[in-house]
Amino acid sequence: MTKSIPAKKYNIQTGETIYTAKAKCPELIIVPPNYGLYMQCSRAFGDILREYSPLVEQYSIDEYFIDFTNMGRIYADPVEAAYIIKERIKEELGFTVNIGISTNKILAKMASELKKPDKVHTIFPHEIADKMWCLPIEELFMVGRATAKKLRSRAINTIGDLAQADLKMFKLFLKSHGVLVWNYANGNDISPVRENRRTMIKGIGNSTTISFDVEDKTTAHLVLLSLTETVASRLRQAEYCACLVSVSIKTNEFYSCSHQRKLASAKDCTNAIHEIACELFDELWKGEPIRHLGVRVSELCRNYFMQLSLFERDYEKQRAVDRTVDSIRERFGPDAVFRSSFLNSGVRFRSGGTIDDEEYPMMSSVL
DNA sequence: TCTGGGGTCCTAGGACCC
DNA sequence: TCTGGGGTCCTAGGACCC
Numbered sequence: 471m472t473k474s475i476p477a478k479k480y481n482i483q484t485g486e487t488i489y490t491a492k493a494k495c496p497e498l499i500i501v502p503p504n505y506g507l508y509m510q511c512s513r514a515f516g517d518i519l520r521e522y523s524p525l526v527e528q529y530s531i532d533e534y535f536i537d538f539t540n541m542g543r544i545y546a547d548p549v550e551a552a553y554i555i556k557e558r559i560k561e562e563l564g565f566t567v568n569i570g571i572s573t574n575k576i577l578a579k580m581a582s583e584l585k586k587p588d589k590v591h592t593i594f595p596h597e598i599a600d601k602m603w604c605l606p607i608e609e610l611f612m613v614g615r616a617t618a619k620k621l622r623s624r625a626i627n628t629i630g631d632l633a634q635a636d637l638k639m640f641k642l643f644l645k646s647h648g649v650l651v652w653n654y655a656n657g658n659d660i661s662p663v664r665e666n667r668r669t670m671i672k673g674i675g676n677s678t679t680i681s682f683d684v685e686d687k688t689t690a691h692l693v694l695l696s697l698t699e700t701v702a703s704r705l706r707q708a709e710y711c712a713c714l715v716s717v718s719i720k721t722n723e724f725y726s727c728s729h730q731r732k733l734a735s736a737k738d739c740t741n742a743i744h745e746i747a748c749e750l751f752d753e754l755w756k757g758e759p760i761r762h763l764g765v766r767v768s769e770l771c772r773n774y775f776m777q778l779s780l781f782e783r784d785y786e787k788q789r790a791v792d793r794t795v796d797s798i799r800e801r802f803g804p805d806a807v808f809r810s811s812f813l814n815s816g817v818r819f820r821s822g823g824t825i826d827d828e829e830y831p832m833m834s835s836v837l
Numbered sequence: 838t839c840t841g842g843g844g845t846c847c848t849a850g851g852a853c854c855c
Numbered sequence: 856t857c858t859g860g861g862g863t864c865c866t867a868g869g870a871c872c873c
Contacts, residue, residue, distance in 0.1 A: 472873095487839090487840060488840090529873095530873050612870095614870060614872080615870090616869080616870055617870075645848080646848095671844090672844080673844075674844095675843075676843085677841085677842060678841090678842080679841065714865095716867095724839070727867080729866090729867085730866065731866095732866090
């Protein structure tokens with residue numbers, strides 16, 4: 471998943487396979503992730519930050535924005551304050567952080583990523599040319615693999631090249647995304663630091679890479695069930711129903727495709743969602759060996775009351791079963807009860823899901 | 838060159854309506 | 856049978872984030 475700083479010295483990349491990483495460094499130590507611990511650290515980190523400003527936004531599990539506007543009355547210099555915060559985190563929580571300081575979020579974020587670890591950087595507007603424009607285009611927020619390739623094909627290799635390119639040409643070339651990255655390259659961003667509003671989530675999905683190639687419909691349906699178990703229970707826990715179900719496939723040749731269906735009435739039953747997922751799968755699958763399967767629900771609405779359909783079956787009994795199973799799993803653990811169809815099947819009876827949906831920070835690629 | 842799993846947003850084409 | 860212009864909704868795929 472990611473590399474430590476000592477591992478980086480061996481040129482080990484984030485997302486590299488364990489096999490090639492071990493080739494580069496045979497004594498490499500591989501540690502499984504521990505999201506419970508990360509969440510705990512993340513919260514403690516946020517608690518400290520909130521002592522320094524009333525306006526703190528969590529951006530991801532390991533990133534926060536702090537609005538320091540008007541804090542000049544208490545801290546003469548934001549850089550000085552950053553050092554105080556950074557040292558406190560190191561002392562009290564035992565890990566290091568990088569802090570980026572500027573006049574808006576994009577510049578602060580770019581500054582925070584300059585040199586690691588345990589550093590404080592600024593990229594104020596007058597420093598953009600010196601500190602940011604020399605960087606390769608890939609370093610700019612929102613320039614991923616695809617955009618980088620397009621930019622480099624136009625001889626735009628650094629953030630400075632992008633900043634000085636003609637905006638009109640960019641509109642034609644990369645549409646709205648072109649305008650966005652051009653603005654970021656120039657340090658233009660007016661997005662406010664926001665309270666972590668409890669935004670409506672847009673969708674819930676789980677997917678898994680199967681440890682063997684699936685070549686028959688029955689096994690595929692069972693994997694879809696194990697994914698739907700988690701998706702549907704997360705959906706119910708969040709108190710939503712969904713109006714759209716989608717299924718995605720990746721074949722053993724890495725070809726991916728997806729299929730979705732809008733529902734006549736919103737649903738949250740495991741069985742109902744699974745049934746639709748299977749229909750979608752059957753329509754989509756052409757018989758290739760499958761490496762990866764995904765189930766996703768979206769177009770969510772609250773589940774407090776719902777429109778029933780005259781033409782569909784009554785799901786109330788099914789919902790009662792789901793509620794019962796959910797409560798058994800809540801009281802006695804997620805493996806307290808599971809479907810016998812998984813017995814001796816080689817398929818896990820539940821797959822995917824985050825450890826604690828309630829508290830997991832919602833990621834967004836928008837500042 | 839495709840690691841894996843969780844998301845969000847955008848775009849383009851087609852169907853359909855008046 | 857297709858005209859023209861306005862619109863919405865649905866679907867599939869791609870791009871980005873951590």
